[in-house]
Amino acid sequence: MLLRKITLEEFGAYRGKQSLDLTPKKNKPIILIGGLNGCGKTTLLDAIQLVLYGNRARCSGRGTKAYETYLRESINRKADPSRGSAITLEFTVMTGGHEHYYRLVRSWHISGKTLKEFLNVYVDETYGERVKAQRSAEPEGKFNRLLSEGWADHVESLLPLEIASLAFFDGEKIESLANPERAASVIESAVHSLLGVSTVQQLRNDLLALQRRQKLSEEEQHLLDNIRAQEAEREAVVSQYDIAHQELAHSRSELGKAQRKLDSLEKAFADEGGDLFTRRVELENDRKQALVRLAQVRTELTQLAAGPLPLLMVAPLLDDVRQQARIEQEAQQSAQVLEVLEERDRWLLELMPDATRAEVLKRLDDDRAERAAKTQLAVDLRLPHDALAQLTVLDELLQRDTQRSAQLLHSAAELAEHLDQLDRQLAGVPAQDKVEALQAARGEQIVEVTRCETTRDRATAKLEDLKRRREHVTTLLERAHKEFVRTKVKAEEVERVIKYSEKARDTLERFGSALLERHISRLEVAVLQSFKVLMRKQGLVRDLRIDTDKFILTLADADGEAIDPARLSAGERQLLAVSLLWGLMRVAGNRLPSVIDTPLGRLDSRHREHLVDRYFPNASDQVLLLSTDEEIDEYLLGRLEKSVAHTYTLVHDDTEFTTAVVEGYWWSAGASHAG
């Protein structure tokens, strides 16, 4: 980085527009700016920092003031606050092998009661090429809005603030660096930022950030969660399925058990005449009916028995009676006929002639005698005259009753047989209470079997349901798994990124510590060398060590004994500080401009010579040297002159309280202007 030009407008003591060309020349890195105390040397240093870093700038004039207040107060007292102040810094930066020309304009003014600040960045990216082509090229900066708005970030990549505060130092800073304890923090920050150690650290932090960014996106996380949820659900369903399966098996075996028990109960029941028992009432009803019918039959039989039926027993005797009755009837009839015949014979004899009368009479008498003989009964039972008729009726009745009796007897026999059978069946039916218990048990068992069947059916249904659900979940899971595979690829990638970034971070850490080690040792060498170059007492310090942990600088004498910094004089400590900064810049590679303000305060003439001869020309590619006439005096200017590219003097008008920049130094050309 090379500072090209700085222009101050109404800034601090600087009235109007004041420009300084800061471009160094070949082998002339020094820009010497002279100024008496209070002329604005430090203001110039502040201006450079302010234009670059704005609010963050560590301006010596700001102190603890608010930035806005500082800006307000920085506007020249004679200037119009509504027009305000401006600082323009032009510089070139090597970016990617090309020299870019930057013009940075920071301006601010007061509008009403508020302060408005503007920062405009103009960049010419092709400047370097044109310079190569035609030596003297005019920069053609273009306004870059992006950089203007994001300058605070951009400047960190060009010239980090930490480094700038090292590169731009004044005598006070050197004074503070002379204190070993305060030096440690400067060394630490310098080593870290200037020497790239902080870059390594930054890289590591960036990697960490990358790692943290490498989380799965929300959607992917959602997918994973989804899969996990589904897996959990599937697991749950599967375990439920297993349980249901077991339950089903259990209910089946229960049912089998219950069925077997029922079977055995039924068998026992059948064995005990259970079937018959269930028919007992039926049988008994049958028996009752049969008995009723038998009773009816018997009643009828009894009625028949009360009739003529017993007379059948004496059928032969009745035949005799019939015979007798017939005989008696005939005898009676004969007796009646005989009477009729006697009368008729008498009538007939009277009519007959006597001749035949005797003959006829005799014959008639014989006939009558024969007939009369028929009326003579051997036995006369004096049966009623209707006895035959009675017997005939009796025969008919008996015939009828016999038939009826035969029927009834048949029925009675059948009924008796039926009753017998019923009785046998009833006898087969066991005692009621015994079967009752069995029957109750059987009834309960039937209920139990039904219950078991219901349970099994339910279990089956549940199992089916779970089966369907399991399949459903499995399908969903499969789908989710496909998604998951894609996600997993990503996840693995993430994992890989994390793994490798971890590895890289580890490497970087080792690299960082190695780099630090190396830088420290280089710094030690550089600082020691610088110190030896600057020191009058060459043999005082033999060795210099910087602790890599606490960054405390220790010196050792010829015997290797540590030198207490308190033993060093104030001037020597100042030299040590300068050599520390120099060493740092040398190790960093002289890429940055050094701005040194009042550097020679406490030094004796020998040391001043050393600085002027050995340090200032070699401090960096560009050295802005701000000095009083006492520090770089005529003698020293003579020694320095060959390395000086430009000289300016800050001239203060005591009546106007304004400073103007004049070319030349007090003892060089144009010094006549210098007050």
Add this chain to the structure above:
Amino acid sequence: MPVDHVRLSQPAKDRLSYLKRTTGVTQWNVLCRWALLLSLRDPSTPLVKDIVTDSNVEMSWRTFAGQYGDLYLALLKQRCVAIGEEPNDENIQRVLTVHVHRGIGYLGADKQMATVEGMVGAVVPT
């Protein structure tokens, strides 16, 4: 009317009481008819001649013989004649009493006669 009443002895009555239970025939007269005819079927003459009719079972001839009184009387007369006795009232009464009692004996002794089916079955060809 040659016979007024039929009377039974005490043993006959006891036996008939038993028969009444077993056969279900609840009328004395019916059982007595059966007894008489059962005895008459046997052509032999009962050995017992004198029956002491000392029970309280007594029925009129009408009650005893019922609808077929003429035939019963004819049978009794016939038996009287058969044994060579004058069928007068006295003899008829005696024959009746003797045969009824012998018949009651037969009736009680025959197991078949212990039921009404047996009784009817004994006379009806099956």
